[in-house]
Amino acid sequence: MPVTDYFLLWKVTLPSTWISALIGFFFAWLAVRKKFGKLVADSWGDAIFTIIIVWKLSVIVTDFKTVRRAPMAILYFNGGIIGFIGGIAAAALVLFFSRKPMPNLLTQGVFTGIVFAQAGYQVSMAFLNDASLASKAITIIFFALLAILVYRYSAHEELPLSYSIGMFIAAHAFIAAIQPVGFKGIPFLATVIASVLVLIIKNRIEKRTELDGGVV
Amino acid sequence: MNKKWIGYTIAILVIGTMVVLMVKSNLDKPEVIDTASTKATSEAVQGLGQGETPPDFEMKTLDGDTVKLSDLKGKKVILNFWATWCPPCKAEMPHMENYYKKLTDEDNVELVSVNLTTAENRGEKAVEEFVEAYKLTFPILLDTEDRGMSDYKVFSIPTTYILKTDGTIDNQIVGPMDEQMMEQLVADVE
Numbered sequence: 001m002p003v004t005d006y007f008l009l010w011k012v013t014l015p016s017t018w019i020s021a022l023i024g025f026f027f028a029w030l031a032v033r034k035k036f037g038k039l040v041a042d043s044w045g046d047a048i049f050t051i052i053i054v055w056k057l058s059v060i061v062t063d064f065k066t067v068r069r070a071p072m073a074i075l076y077f078n079g080g081i082i083g084f085i086g087g088i089a090a091a092a093l094v095l096f097f098s099r100k101p102m103p104n105l106l107t108q109g110v111f112t113g114i115v116f117a118q119a120g121y122q123v124s125m126a127f128l129n130d131a132s133l134a135s136k137a138i139t140i141i142f143f144a145l146l147a148i149l150v151y152r153y154s155a156h157e158e159l160p161l162s163y164s165i166g167m168f169i170a171a172h173a174f175i176a177a178i179q180p181v182g183f184k185g186i187p188f189l190a191t192v193i194a195s196v197l198v199l200i201i202k203n204r205i206e207k208r209t210e211l212d213g214g215v216v
Numbered sequence: 217m218n219k220k221w222i223g224y225t226i227a228i229l230v231i232g233t234m235v236v237l238m239v240k241s242n243l244d245k246p247e248v249i250d251t252a253s254t255k256a257t258s259e260a261v262q263g264l265g266q267g268e269t270p271p272d273f274e275m276k277t278l279d280g281d282t283v284k285l286s287d288l289k290g291k292k293v294i295l296n297f298w299a300t301w302c303p304p305c306k307a308e309m310p311h312m313e314n315y316y317k318k319l320t321d322e323d324n325v326e327l328v329s330v331n332l333t334t335a336e337n338r339g340e341k342a343v344e345e346f347v348e349a350y351k352l353t354f355p356i357l358l359d360t361e362d363r364g365m366s367d368y369k370v371f372s373i374p375t376t377y378i379l380k381t382d383g384t385i386d387n388q389i390v391g392p393m394d395e396q397m398m399e400q401l402v403a404d405v406e
Binding site for chain 2: 004006008011012013015063065066069070072073075076077080159160163164166167170171173174176177178
């Protein structure tokens, strides 16, 4: 059973994963913009831009031999899973060390973005690829439910972010266990790493704020 | 939603994941090779669409051997059309070489790399130099009769067809592929 279908657009073949990722990122930006406002949505946009740039250019590191022989390879290929995870790490650094004013609820907003990006990606993949009806239905229902819950409760400051993150990772693990691709590839790893980084950033920001003696 | 309910939900999801993984590992059976499908090729429609049988050809390789596409039935085939002057083809070749080097008999995959020799300014000589420069070890077929462009409608290169063991088309890729993509495409062949 094909896990990743390919689509011929104009004269280029695009994997469904790219189309779904773009849908997910855009869907996430909309949700963050509506729920948390322009400042958080801008931070989300910066993070996504960083991820895409690092993912694309990291091929210079991950496949230096090919790039040295054919520099045009930078245009055609990307850093794959290593590049994407590197992109997430770089985006976390950009968020944490950004000189822009850090808006309230930044981490909750970014976490909401991660959940919506993953939900948009997974639902879109379910529509674009072949899989059993049960696997598709569970993917769509679970991720849609997660997105709704996170959208509704993520701005509640009394609900610790660690609980929401724990539930998101556990839910994604359950869905990944059912899906044909399982835990392989970028999606589940991205959920775990991005969520954990958001939690680390939140703790660091709180410590920094305490040391500075108040909220900015 | 309170903390207690989130805790319960996480516990249920973790247990659910473990149960699903256990059931899945018990249900996994070794893949059965479908020998019947290789015999049903006469029923497949000729064409370049998914599930159709592409036009057969017989071409000479750079080493002087002859390769006939229909002789490769029973194997998964990566049928790649390229030219030495095409930048994405140059970027793709090291990946193709790496992929080819890792292939074993168990993979049951044949890499058929067709150079569009009629589109080469210096003909076979350019192909020889290219193969030497990129240290390619897989056989290069020379399309001296324009079969790629006329029969396979290759207008953008590289163009690759992934063929199933019954000789029908599983996928068509326009643009360069990296090693990971080749592995994924072949793994997805039913």
